Amino acid sequence: MEWFNALVQGALLGGLYALFAAGLSLIFGVMRLVNIAHGDLIVLAAYLGLSVTLALGVHPLLALVVVVPAMAAAGYVLQRGILNQTLGQDLLPPLLVTFGLSVIIQNALLEVYSADPQKMNAGVLETASVSVGGLSLGVLPVLTFAVAVLVIAALQWTFYRTALGRAFRAVSDNQDIAQLMGLNRHHIFGLSMALALAVTAIAGILLGIRTSFDPSIGGGRLIFGFEAVIIGGLGNLWGTLAGGVILGVAQTIGAKIHPGWQLLSGHLVFLIILAVRPNGLFPRISG
Amino acid sequence: MPDMVLEIYGLDAHYGDFQALYGIDMNVARGEVLAIIGANGAGKTTLLRSIAGLMKNRDDQIRYNGTAIGAMRADQVARLGIALVPEGRQLFPSLSVEENLVIGGQIGRKGPWSLSEIYALFPILKERRHQQSTSLSGGQQQMVAIGRALMANPDLILFDEISLGLAPVIIKSIYEALPNIVGEGMTALIVEQDIARALSVSSRAYCLQEGRVSLEGASGGLSRAEISRAYFGVT
Amino acid sequence: MSHQDFSVTRTSRAARIATVLGAIVLVLLVLAPWWAGRADMRLLGELFLYLALASLWNLLAGYAGLVSVGQQAFVGFGGYMLFALTIFAGLPPVVAVLGAGVLGAMVAVPVALLIFRLRGAYFAIGTWVMAEVFRLSFAQISALGGGSGSSLPTNIVRSMAASRDGREALSYWLALGAAVLVIGVVYLFLRSNKGLALSAIRDNELAAGSLGIDIWRTKFLVYVITAALTAVIGALIFLQKLRISPDAAFSVNDWTAFVIFIVVIGGIGTVEGPIIGTLIFFALRETLADLGTIYLIVLGIVAIVIMLKAPKGVWGLIRARFDLQLFPLGFRVERSNRDKET
Numbered sequence: 001m002e003w004f005n006a007l008v009q010g011a012l013l014g015g016l017y018a019l020f021a022a023g024l025s026l027i028f029g030v031m032r033l034v035n036i037a038h039g040d041l042i043v044l045a046a047y048l049g050l051s052v053t054l055a056l057g058v059h060p061l062l063a064l065v066v067v068v069p070a071m072a073a074a075g076y077v078l079q080r081g082i083l084n085q086t087l088g089q090d091l092l093p094p095l096l097v098t099f100g101l102s103v104i105i106q107n108a109l110l111e112v113y114s115a116d117p118q119k120m121n122a123g124v125l126e127t128a129s130v131s132v133g134g135l136s137l138g139v140l141p142v143l144t145f146a147v148a149v150l151v152i153a154a155l156q157w158t159f160y161r162t163a164l165g166r167a168f169r170a171v172s173d174n175q176d177i178a179q180l181m182g183l184n185r186h187h188i189f190g191l192s193m194a195l196a197l198a199v200t201a202i203a204g205i206l207l208g209i210r211t212s213f214d215p216s217i218g219g220g221r222l223i224f225g226f227e228a229v230i231i232g233g234l235g236n237l238w239g240t241l242a243g244g245v246i247l248g249v250a251q252t253i254g255a256k257i258h259p260g261w262q263l264l265s266g267h268l269v270f271l272i273i274l275a276v277r278p279n280g281l282f283p284r285i286s287g
Numbered sequence: 288m289p290d291m292v293l294e295i296y297g298l299d300a301h302y303g304d305f306q307a308l309y310g311i312d313m314n315v316a317r318g319e320v321l322a323i324i325g326a327n328g329a330g331k332t333t334l335l336r337s338i339a340g341l342m343k344n345r346d347d348q349i350r351y352n353g354t355a356i357g358a359m360r361a362d363q364v365a366r367l368g369i370a371l372v373p374e375g376r377q378l379f380p381s382l383s384v385e386e387n388l389v390i391g392g393q394i395g396r397k398g399p400w401s402l403s404e405i406y407a408l409f410p411i412l413k414e415r416r417h418q419q420s421t422s423l424s425g426g427q428q429q430m431v432a433i434g435r436a437l438m439a440n441p442d443l444i445l446f447d448e449i450s451l452g453l454a455p456v457i458i459k460s461i462y463e464a465l466p467n468i469v470g471e472g473m474t475a476l477i478v479e480q481d482i483a484r485a486l487s488v489s490s491r492a493y494c495l496q497e498g499r500v501s502l503e504g505a506s507g508g509l510s511r512a513e514i515s516r517a518y519f520g521v522t
Numbered sequence: 523m524s525h526q527d528f529s530v531t532r533t534s535r536a537a538r539i540a541t542v543l544g545a546i547v548l549v550l551l552v553l554a555p556w557w558a559g560r561a562d563m564r565l566l567g568e569l570f571l572y573l574a575l576a577s578l579w580n581l582l583a584g585y586a587g588l589v590s591v592g593q594q595a596f597v598g599f600g601g602y603m604l605f606a607l608t609i610f611a612g613l614p615p616v617v618a619v620l621g622a623g624v625l626g627a628m629v630a631v632p633v634a635l636l637i638f639r640l641r642g643a644y645f646a647i648g649t650w651v652m653a654e655v656f657r658l659s660f661a662q663i664s665a666l667g668g669g670s671g672s673s674l675p676t677n678i679v680r681s682m683a684a685s686r687d688g689r690e691a692l693s694y695w696l697a698l699g700a701a702v703l704v705i706g707v708v709y710l711f712l713r714s715n716k717g718l719a720l721s722a723i724r725d726n727e728l729a730a731g732s733l734g735i736d737i738w739r740t741k742f743l744v745y746v747i748t749a750a751l752t753a754v755i756g757a758l759i760f761l762q763k764l765r766i767s768p769d770a771a772f773s774v775n776d777w778t779a780f781v782i783f784i785v786v787i788g789g790i791g792t793v794e795g796p797i798i799g800t801l802i803f804f805a806l807r808e809t810l811a812d813l814g815t816i817y818l819i820v821l822g823i824v825a826i827v828i829m830l831k832a833p834k835g836v837w838g839l840i841r842a843r844f845d846l847q848l849f850p851l852g853f854r855v856e857r858s859n860r861d862k863e864t
Contacts, residue, residue: 034643036591085830091642095589096786096829103779104822107815166382166390173379175339179361180371182394183437219774223654226647230640260669264658267651271636274648278639 002039004136006252013139015145016210018241019203020225021232022152023196024239028167028229029159031087037102039222041197044105045071046213047113047251050120060120068201075197076077079190087189101202102179102218109215117212126209144206148244151234152237158195159237168192220263227270233280242281246273290317292443292474293338294350298357300333300342300498307333309498315443320475322489322506324482326518329495331478332374335445338476339371340364351443366394370441374448374478376432378420384431385416391435398440399471405434408464426457433461437468444469446477452482462488482514496520537849551698555691567694567762569804571700575777576756576784576796578748581708583782584791585720589642592649594778595656595660596626596749598771600756602660605766608678610665615682619696626753630746638742650774652712657772668702671767679764679845700758704751709849711747711792716740724791767784786825789835793849798837 020042027033035041045067052063086093128139155247159165170178171188178185207213207221227247232239247266254265273281293315299420300308308330315321325331336342338349340361349357356364367480370391388405406413409430415423420431429449436444450458465488469475479485486492486506494502494517502517503508554563575597583589602621607618638649642727661669683689711717719740756777760766768774780803788799803821832839 009783032643034647036646082830083824091587091588092583092790093829093833095643095646096790097826099591099779099782100786100822100826100829103775104819104826107818107822110815111819158524163393166386167393169381170379170390173381174377176361177373177377177379179341180339180365180373181390181435182362182365183390184362185359219650220654223647223651226644227651230644260658260662264655264662267655267658270651271655274639275636 001135003256004251006256007249008135008137009141010249010252011245012141012145012248013252014245015141015148016203016206016240016244017034017224017228017247018148019144019151019206019245021228021240021244022148022155023203023236024222024225025229025235025237026155026196027192027197028108029235030172031189032172033087034098035083035196036095036222037105037218038097038098038200038216038225039220040102040105040109041071041200042207042221043213043215043218044109045197045201046120046208047109047118047215048201049205049208050113050118060122060205061125062091064119064202064205067205068198071197071201071204073195075193075195075200076190078197079193081249081267083193084186084189088277096108096147104220106215113215115214115216115220117214118208119212120205120208122209140206140210144210147202147206148241151202152241155195155199156237166190174199224266227266230280231273233283236280236282239280239282246281264284292317292319292352293476294474295338296348296350298334298337298344298348300337300344302333307498308337311495311498311500313493313500313503315474315476316473318472319491320469320477320489322485322492323476323495324479324480324485324492324514324518325495325501327480328497330498331495332447333498334495335371335447335476335478337447338364339369341371359450365439366396368396368440368442368450369445370436370439370443371445372432372436372447372449374451376425376428378431378435380419380421382420383417384412384420384423387420387431388412388416388434388438391438392440394439396440398504400440402438405437406465409434425453426461429453429457429461433464433468441472441473445477446475447476448480450479450481458484476517482518494518530734536844538580548702552695554698555687555694560690563690563694564762565804565808567697569800570697571755571759571762572781572803573796573800574701574704575752575781576788576800577708577793578705578755579753579778579781580785580790580792580796581711582744582748584785584795585712585717585724586741587724588732588745589646590649591646591774591778591782592651592653593748593752593781594772594774594776595649595653596630597759597777598653598754599629599659599754600626600753600758600767601760601766601771602666603753604757604760605666605672605674609675614701615678615761616696617753618760622757623750623754626756627746627750630749633749634742634745638745639739653772657768660771661768667767669768671765671770673765674761693758696758696761700755704755705793707747707751711744712793716743720744783821783825785835787828787835789837789841789859790833792834792837792841794841795835795837798840799835802836 024035024038027035048067048070049060049063052058053060082097083094086097123139125140129136130139130142159168167178167183167188171183171185175185193243220275224247228240228243230243231246232241232243244270250269251262251266255262291314295311295313298308298311299306311334321427323331323502323516333342337344339441340356340359340363344357346355346358349355351367351369354367356367379390382390385402392401411427412430412434415427420428423431433449449461453461462484475486477489486509489506492506492509493500494514496517497520502513551566554566558566575593579590579593603622603625604615604618607613608615611620634650637645637652640648660666660809666672677688683692712720755770760771783797784803785796786799787802788793788797806821807817810820828835834841
């Protein structure tokens with residue numbers, strides 16, 4: 001039962017990782033961009049949430065109303081202002097520019113909020129739990145997982161059922177021909193980054209309610225998201241959720257065996273899957 | 288002077304250090320079907336890509352309805368009413384047949400063409416509308432590519448080698464559909480390697496040779512000798 | 523004008539002057555223990571090690587197209603191997619430094635086999651995961667101090683040289699030697715057929731493939747060589763620090779972020795870039811270090827602006843203006859009024 005509990009807790013944790021990963025997966029799918037600053041943007045969203053809750057005295061979940069549009073707007077501006085200039089045949093510019101961005105965001109957060117760990121106060125939500133079949137499940141992890149499922153379903157719907165999603169897929173297939181259809185790829189890329197950072201905002205707020213955070217943890221969040229994407233298979237959003245769950249389960253089971261093995265066992269499972277199934281479990285597009 | 292849809296003055300085009308077009312002058316009157324012929328590498332596709340905005344040129348080298356469009360992006364050119372049926376069809380593989388057509392009409396210009404009109408023109412596409420575009424035969428894919436361009440309700444449509452790689456019977460049926468398409472007052476520019484085919488559907492023709500205009504005239508009035516000299520550069 | 527007015531040469535006047543100047547500077551640097559103060563020597567030693575790391579990362583990313591953000595894996599590994607080989611195997615520190623290189627190459631082989639399955643940008647994050655695996659693994663080894671790390675025992679430190687001055691001089695010379703060795707290896711490698719093939723791959727992977735250049739094997743070789751040399755540098759870094767911990771040994775900021783900034787600012791894909799970049803980096807650090815985090819923000823902004831506006835860095839700007847190449851790789855055609863020299 002104890003192990004089964006770890007399994008369930010791990011799966012729920014996987015929801016958070018899927019949220020870290022969804023934005024990463026989206027922008028890679030649309031423009032083949034890998035954003036090294038993705039983790040730092042998650043942390044930035046958490047800090048924005050903190051500031052909003054403190055300034056307005058509202059519940060962290062209510063802060064989403066401000067943080068989601070703010071991050072989306074920042075994403076659009078970032079893409080059109082900087083990142084669009086880096087896209088092309090050469091891999092180096094996007095990688096190095098987003099790497100530079102990562103360092104800038106991290107140190108800007110240090111400057112503004114200091115290195116002290118922070119946490120958002122979500123009141124009873126943090127401790128409330130429900131009992132299901134002998135298991136005690138935290139309401140917050142269950143809520144996080146439900147949000148992850150909803151977000152991925154919404155992204156999936158956007159991608160395959162809306163004009164915006166059609167434009168995303170067309171630009172991803174062939175940028176030149178998409179231009180001929182009257183689509184300005186720079187605008188479409190901006191919209192995809194806006195959408196990705198809107199998801200990032202949700203991920204950051206849920207992270208900030210769940211655990212304490214400081215400016216240095218972005219890299220780790222990027223890695224978890226990246227591992228979930230690769231385990232699930234590139235370009236497959238539901239696969240990304242599965243990847244997040246696998247990673248979460250590996251971590252909680254590892255922590256159960258030995259407290260120091262939590263992160264290590266997650267990484268090892270990722271490396272094993274990379275060795276056995278280099279394209280992930282459910283690949284859609286080739287990298 | 289007749290009503291000119293497209294005027295090209297001294298158009299040069301480069302791929303890096305390589306110059307593909309040298310001072311092309313050309314004009315196309317409203318409602319005209321113009322053929323552009325020439326050997327491989329003569330610059331035909333480059334010319335169409337320049338008009339469509341996929342290659343950047345000097346602003347005033349290309350005028351469309353009097354507006355300088357040479358330096359515009361392709362999406363801006365498309366909104367003004369120019370559509371390109373690209374060489375090799377280039378459908379969007381992750382879009383279904385119908386989505387490929389719908390995205391062609393995304394810019395929302397008013398005109399005679401709609402999904403139902405396209406399906407009436409190419410009934411097979413209606414049957415296949417939910418399939419992935421890559422699962423179609425070459426001829427059907429070409430129909431989608433033409434349909435996709437028509438959905439934009441363009442004033443000027445550019446066809447790039449629409450017979451390339453298709454079986455003769457398919458080519459015949461596509462060219463039989465052409466008068467229905469351009470009969471609606473649309474102006475068309477047809478790039479084709481099949482000279483006889485190109486001349487038979489057009490009223491006027493230009494021949495390109497190594498990036499320069501080597502011959503121009505009424506399609507019916509060009510002699511075989513003139514064409515082969517302009518085509519190959521030999522007498 | 524006949525074709526005899528031109529000559530094909532690898533070197534140039536600038537390169538010859540640079541060789542002479544370089545030799546003079548090198549002699550002065552070797553003599554530093556007799557003219558420089560202790561603090562200056564420490565700073566120079568650190569500079570040489572950063573120069574070596576930057577040259578190696580430049581070879582990896584700028585020439586082989588293997589953009590790694592996980593080279594701290596090998597810096598830390600080398601450092602830990604220095605401690606392990608001296609403490610447990612009783613090797614003299616200088617031998618242990620070389621041993622760290624050999625072990626670094628050995629561990630790089632399975633690592634490369636795994637992460638080479640990731641393409642392009644995902645390769646970069648894969649290298650980071652590897653570095654994390656290294657960090658977390660070494661944090662589990664209690665014999666090396668676990669998560670809090672350990673210091674190099676004094677008897678081992680003393681075994682390097684009797685006096686503190688002697689140790690610092692040795693440490694300095696090792697760092698200088700390592701930097702010269704790394705730049706030499708990188709330069710000679712790039713001039714070799716394999717190195718020229720690398721440039722071909724960088725310029726056009728498809729064309730290089732059709733020429734029969736085995737891309738995968740060449741990249742693999744570069745990865746293993748840079749890993750080995752990075753481990754050597756890592757061992758030297760922690761021989762200077764005399765103390766190691768997982769967080770310091772596998773720091774992404776210290777061993778990757780700074781190194782990337784150095785290379786990008788100096789000029790990626792050029793041999794000269796890392797040298798210029800290291801000088802600029804240290805000049806900025808010595809003048810702006812008081813600003814703390816602001817300094818890092820400025821560094822990040824400078825790197826982004828350079829990547830967008832002058833992707834070949836400061837050296838690229840210099841070269842475009844003066845047609846200079848201090849480390850000639852390719853051949854150049856020169857117009858000469860004399861007969862070709864032999």
